[in-house]
Amino acid sequence: MTDTKYYDVIIIGGSYAGLSAAMALGRLLRNVLIIDSGLPCNRQTPHSHNFITQDGEKPGVIAAKAKAQVLHYSTVAFLTGLAVRGAKIENGFEITTQEGEVVKGRKLIFATGIKDIMPDIMGxxxxxxxxxxxxxxxxxxxxxxxxxxxxxxxxxxxxxxxxxxxxxxxxxxxxxxxxxxxxxxxxxxxxxxxxxxxxxxxxxxxxxxxxxxxxxxxxxxxxxxxxxxAVPFTQHSDIPVSLGCELTAQGHIKVDSFQKTTIDGIFACGDNSAMMRSVANAVYSGNLTGAMANKELTDDQF
CATH class of the missing domain: 3.50.50.60 (FAD/NAD(P)-binding domain)
Incomplete structure (x- = not known):
């Protein structure tokens, strides 16, 4: 992690969607911080499918390769930790991790996924x-x-x-x-x-x-x-709701066609905001989100 504590974009969630968003932003030299706790929802799945060029690969291998490629961009940093609190501040947002790290950013992207609620059935x-x-x-x-x-x-x-x-x-x-x-x-x-x-x-x-x-x-x-x-789910992070982001009737974070939530400056991508739950969709929505967050930054600054 760099010494910078104020970022253009803070991305909470460093799996496929978050990494894809970070790559789009890193390629435009945006100062980005990814915060991730290292517990993706598909960590038990042996193989990933229906993702062209990676069909049959282990999910962890795809994620590790993606992380290495994303961190090749010098303006992208990675913080291992669990984001537990968020607050609106002047000109952006403040995020606090469970470890006590406090970071600030102009824009937020939630790529936090969802948490499956397992039935009480042995095995x-x-x-x-x-x-x-x-x-x-x-x-x-x-x-x-x-x-x-x-x-x-x-x-x-x-x-x-x-x-x-x-x-x-x-x-x-x-x-x-x-x-x-x-x-x-x-x-x-x-x-x-x-x-x-x-x-x-x-x-x-x-x-x-x-x-x-x-x-x-x-x-x-x-x-x-x-x-x-078919199992019920809940949002993996409660920070979006605490910041005022609306949820859909199904429980996903409500976003428009550009992955913007109902709160200005906050975006969401991946499983937390889509019914189509796949690696390919997470990568697509993350890429779009990174581009849209960059557009907002450009509109604010240019």
């Missing part, structure tokens, strides 16, 4: 990102033609089933309670390749995160190779 969190997965685009091809479960209900379960039906002809939807589908959905689910089970799931049996079977409350179990699960 679930151990398999998350490995064989209990969230996205057919990110993971589905690797489990094609395999017996596949879907832990969800209603519209979300129906949507996942429609996508996964092109990958396998052996699907079980596990609603853990009364199924909640409308008449049109039920008609389409009357398919010999799709089964709906309403019995509650109580355990995921696995070996080192690789799923073997799902155990139900009545003692029965079913073997699967993969299970898609």
């Amino acid at each position: 679930f969190s151990d398999c998350w990102g490995i064989s209990v997965i969230h996205c057919p685009y990110c993971h589905g091809y690797e489990f094609r033609d395999q017996k596949t479960g879907i832990m969800a209900n209603g519209e979300r379960a129906f949507h996942i089933a429609s996508l996964v039906s092109n990958l396998t002809n052996n699907i079980t939807i596990m609603t853990s309670g009364k199924a909640d589908f409308n008449a049109g959905q039920l008609a389409k689910l009357q398919n010999p390749n799709i089964q709906v089970v309403e019995t509650e799931v109580t355990e995921i049996e696995h070996e080192n995160g690789h799923l073997r079977s799902v155990v139900f409350s009545d003692g029965s179990k079913t073997d699967f190779k993969a299970v898609y699960a």
Whole structure:
């Protein structure tokens, strides 16, 4: 980290979105600080997919390469730490880390991601990102033609089933309670390749995160190779809301088409502000955010 304590832009979150934003800014010689705690949400995922040139690479390898390239730009600095407080000050913002570091910047970019809320099901969190997965685009091809479960209900379960039906002809939807589908959905689910089970799931049996079977409350179990699960989430950082940034009804940070939040001078990118949860989207939105933050700085100064 440099001796400078006042930056053009402070980026909170140093994974794909934050690093991508920093690269765009660094190439325009903006004085940038990235703050990151080193705990990305996909740290348990063995391989990243659906990202051209990096398909099948380990997420940590992609992030490490990106960080090294970004820090090649002399105006970009990296601070390992957890940002815990933010405040509006004259001509910008002030961020305080858990370690007591205080830094100031003209603009803020939140690339902080989201935190998945794991259900109280034994084995679930151990398999998350490995064989209990969230996205057919990110993971589905690797489990094609395999017996596949879907832990969800209603519209979300129906949507996942429609996508996964092109990958396998052996699907079980596990609603853990009364199924909640409308008449049109039920008609389409009357398919010999799709089964709906309403019995509650109580355990995921696995070996080192690789799923073997799902155990139900009545003692029965079913073997699967993969299970898609729709889990709730919360923002990984509460600083955006504390600074007045609005959230969407789904819980994402509300941004416009230029990644600007509802508070002037604050941007957000990556999983914290998008329904499309992928490395490729994080990189894209980060790149756009860096360019838009630079445009604001240019408009302020030129």
